[in-house]
Amino acid sequence: MQIITIAMQKGGVGKSTLARSLAVAAVRDGLSVLIVDMDAQQSVSQWAERREADVPVVVFSTENELPKKLAQAKEAADLVIIDTPPARSTEAPAAVEVADLVLIPTTPDVEPLEQMPRTLRLCRGFSRPVFAVINMANPTGSTEVTQTREVIEALGARTASVVLHRRKAHRDASASGLTAQEIDVESKAAQEVSKLWEWVRAVLQVNN
Numbered sequence: 270m271q272i273i274t275i276a277m278q279k280g281g282v283g284k285s286t287l288a289r290s291l292a293v294a295a296v297r298d299g300l301s302v303l304i305v306d307m308d309a310q311q312s313v314s315q316w317a318e319r320r321e322a323d324v325p326v327v328v329f330s331t332e333n334e335l336p337k338k339l340a341q342a343k344e345a346a347d348l349v350i351i352d353t354p355p356a357r358s359t360e361a362p363a364a365v366e367v368a369d370l371v372l373i374p375t376t377p378d379v380e381p382l383e384q385m386p387r388t389l390r391l392c393r394g395f396s397r398p399v400f401a402v403i404n405m406a407n408p409t410g411s412t413e414v415t416q417t418r419e420v421i422e423a424l425g426a427r428t429a430s431v432v433l434h435r436r437k438a439h440r441d442a443s444a445s446g447l448t449a450q451e452i453d454v455e456s457k458a459a460q461e462v463s464k465l466w467e468w469v470r471a472v473l474q475v476n477n
């Protein structure tokens with residue numbers, strides 16, 4: 270069982286969407302996947318309630334319950350994806366501590382990039398492999414992606430090679446408890462998620 274933690278102190282950068290998209294991509298790849306929702310907003314748990322399919326399994330957990338929930342999942346789940354709350358929290362450190370890989374979603378905006386050092390410090394405290402994931406990039410321009418990569422590199426961090434652009438399909442899918450891959454597998458949103466999942470799978474193998 271491997272654990273991916275999605276963390277970023279800045280709110281609204283796409284943590285929960287990324288957790289759901291990667292979880293569904295992994296399910297479609299034949300893995301048994303558990304999402305642990307550690308955010309009191311419970312946006313992934315609510316998404317699961319809107320959803321008809323019963324996979325990926327979603328459970329809510331506080332940091333105190335996390336070791337028990339992970340121990341229970343150990344036999345059944347190949348992959349656990351932990352979604353964490355924004356802002357400073359007790360949940361994010363607990364989730365980073367157990368992770369095999371930490372993903373830090375960020376939009377190409379100054380506000381999340383200014384917050385990123387805090388999340389990076391948290392990850393470095395636990396020596397976990399960590400990558401930023403650029404999300405909601407402008408579909409028509411590549412300059413901002415190049416600049417965002419440079420900012421992240423200057424912070425001493427690595428960026429996932431696959432970028433997710435701003436695509437309406439992510440929002441539309443969420444409304445019906447789905448992911449972009451499930452509403453239209455041919456869509457650009459779905460193809461980007463699929464490429465990102467392939468990249469994540471390769472990184473997990475390397476770090477295994």
Ligand SMILES: Nc1ncnc2c1ncn2[C@@H]1O[C@H](COP(=O)(O)OP(=O)(O)OP(=O)(O)O)[C@@H](O)[C@H]1O
Pocket residue numbers: 279280281282283284285286287308310312353354355404405406433434435436437439440443
């Ligand atoms: N690539 C994308 N393209 C378009 N919309 C997106 C994309 N990623 C996320 N969104 C939308 O942005 C909004 C915020 O996303 P999400 O809830 O995943 O962020 P979050 O980081 O989990 O927020 P919070 O910090 O409040 O938990 C949602 O409406 C979601 O549908």
Ligand SMILES: [Mg+2]
Pocket residue numbers: 284285286308312352353354
């Ligand atoms: Mg969220």
